[in-house]
Amino acid sequence: MTDIQADLARPLTLARVPAAARQRGTFTVQPWLYLAPALCLLMMWTYVPLVEAFQLSFYQWNMLPTAPQRYVGLTNYQRLFALPEMRAALWNTLFYILGLFPMSVIIPLFVAIWTQDLEGRARTIYRALIFVPMIVAPVVAAILWRWLLNEDQGLITLGLETVGLGRIGFLTDPKYALATLTWITGWKLIGFSTLLFSAANAGINPSYIEAARIDGASRWGIIRDIRLPLLSPTILLLSMMTILFGAQWSFAYINVLTNGGPLKSTTNIFYLLWEYGFQTMSAGWSSAAGMIAFAGFAVIAAGCMWLTKRFAVYDN
Amino acid sequence: MTIDASPDLASLASAGPKSGGVRRLAVHAVMIVLSFLSIFPIYWMIVTSLRPENEIFSTSLWPSNPSLENYVFVLTRIPMIGMLINTTIVSAATALLQVVTGLFAAYALVRWRMRLSGVIHGLIALSWLVPFQVTMIPNYVLASRLGLLDTLTGLIVPNAAHAFAILLLYNAMRSFPTEILEAARIDGARSWKILWQIVVPNMGAPIASLSIIAFISAWNEYFWPLLLSRKPENSVVQIGLQMFMTQEGNLWGPLMAASALASLPILIIYLVLQRHVIESFMKSGIR
Numbered sequence: 304m305t306d307i308q309a310d311l312a313r314p315l316t317l318a319r320v321p322a323a324a325r326q327r328g329t330f331t332v333q334p335w336l337y338l339a340p341a342l343c344l345l346m347m348w349t350y351v352p353l354v355e356a357f358q359l360s361f362y363q364w365n366m367l368p369t370a371p372q373r374y375v376g377l378t379n380y381q382r383l384f385a386l387p388e389m390r391a392a393l394w395n396t397l398f399y400i401l402g403l404f405p406m407s408v409i410i411p412l413f414v415a416i417w418t419q420d421l422e423g424r425a426r427t428i429y430r431a432l433i434f435v436p437m438i439v440a441p442v443v444a445a446i447l448w449r450w451l452l453n454e455d456q457g458l459i460t461l462g463l464e465t466v467g468l469g470r471i472g473f474l475t476d477p478k479y480a481l482a483t484l485t486w487i488t489g490w491k492l493i494g495f496s497t498l499l500f501s502a503a504n505a506g507i508n509p510s511y512i513e514a515a516r517i518d519g520a521s522r523w524g525i526i527r528d529i530r531l532p533l534l535s536p537t538i539l540l541l542s543m544m545t546i547l548f549g550a551q552w553s554f555a556y557i558n559v560l561t562n563g564g565p566l567k568s569t570t571n572i573f574y575l576l577w578e579y580g581f582q583t584m585s586a587g588w589s590s591a592a593g594m595i596a597f598a599g600f601a602v603i604a605a606g607c608m609w610l611t612k613r614f615a616v617y618d619n
Numbered sequence: 620m621t622i623d624a625s626p627d628l629a630s631l632a633s634a635g636p637k638s639g640g641v642r643r644l645a646v647h648a649v650m651i652v653l654s655f656l657s658i659f660p661i662y663w664m665i666v667t668s669l670r671p672e673n674e675i676f677s678t679s680l681w682p683s684n685p686s687l688e689n690y691v692f693v694l695t696r697i698p699m700i701g702m703l704i705n706t707t708i709v710s711a712a713t714a715l716l717q718v719v720t721g722l723f724a725a726y727a728l729v730r731w732r733m734r735l736s737g738v739i740h741g742l743i744a745l746s747w748l749v750p751f752q753v754t755m756i757p758n759y760v761l762a763s764r765l766g767l768l769d770t771l772t773g774l775i776v777p778n779a780a781h782a783f784a785i786l787l788l789y790n791a792m793r794s795f796p797t798e799i800l801e802a803a804r805i806d807g808a809r810s811w812k813i814l815w816q817i818v819v820p821n822m823g824a825p826i827a828s829l830s831i832i833a834f835i836s837a838w839n840e841y842f843w844p845l846l847l848s849r850k851p852e853n854s855v856v857q858i859g860l861q862m863f864m865t866q867e868g869n870l871w872g873p874l875m876a877a878s879a880l881a882s883l884p885i886l887i888i889y890l891v892l893q894r895h896v897i898e899s900f901m902k903s904g905i906r
Binding site for chain 1: 656860
């Protein structure tokens, strides 16, 4: 989960290095010694495997060390695109991401603005409570909600029955399972996002608000013309995190709770990768699907960064 | 909780004398709903874990005769203590290694200007965007070739360096006053000495933040252990939980006790270091 606290919105270019530290032109071995552990590890566990996965996507291989790898060209990709499973997984991925937005961006944004004048001890207590889901392990979160939503004796099931809504198969009915998993994924984020927005909102220079108020701006006018633009870096950051990582966050819940079912209704692209790789043991398919996902998310990431640069308003 | 001890006069005045009270109440209502949603599932886990078997489906908000039988069941049925120790080792080692590799890499990027600095910075940052699921097969093959399957080392090593750690320390180190570094260098201090005697002692806050975040996320890590683990006694507590759920999924009392035990260390850290934990997570999310 660390990944979401990324400051990916930061431009990736190297900022200016203090002049004192410059040593242009001469090659020194020292910095490379310091860089070596991190770079070796990243190469070994991220970049080389990425290239290998790219290669594997053109091969057929059942993951047994003794079995041969057979070159099949683009067949893996063609097969994948023809599979209804793949299409379902892509749609579900989109659903997870869109479904997360209300919980990771929209509701937190409005809650943060709405509750901005909370002060003192009450604020501290709320802060401490709503942050908790963020540090709960995904497996634990999955188990907690499985218990609350349990079809026989779950508290929520019993509650719904008492108000006459009957029993809902939150995790067993294909109509609801995907929404349930999206909710559990979002449950971990909603408080954290609210805190992020609150902090960003509290950082807005109060003199802008005062000036607008003197000019006769309405409450909503202030939100629309001052707060939302000044919150745009946080909005964009959290939106980007949701888009890039939302489908990955839901992986643990799919794996622990539904295994992609019922009727493939909760599978997403990352779960499909895992299924192809470690259940049907088709490394080629898994790698090809991985490359499709990676390329897709890379394009989206580039787009997001461009948007951030273009539209985020910074108060300098 | 609804009563705020210190009424905020300024905001009352600005919201108008009449609507102020109502609005304030509504604000608290929103926050109470959100707090309840956040905390209730955890509360319910603890309450369920304390219920004896014949009361497990009770809906009372507090167990009428609390018992620890579920905890005893879990501790005798699965190697819970061993897994908790394993998880502690893995999380602490991961955090420590991420701090060390991060410090080195950040120091190299801040202290020297190389022609390739930009490229290296980019490579580090972009490694973040590679979804783990994409590289998992080659990673798995590599781990099995190195004999790391079903070992704690295998759980630690691939996470020993992380883009997040390097960038967090890099950003913190960049604001370090260079005059001091420069003075130390003119004094003839070696880069190694400068790093440990001048830079690190002044990086307490970011190192603490990073350690907290790295420890908690290593503790909660699920996917990589899922690939590597074979036997529960060689694995971490998340895998133990998942296995226990698959086998005894409807023994709700023991399952909740196991979940509570697995979350306990993190919840204790949170209770003790609450402000630091929140701030660590927030700061790295906000610029």
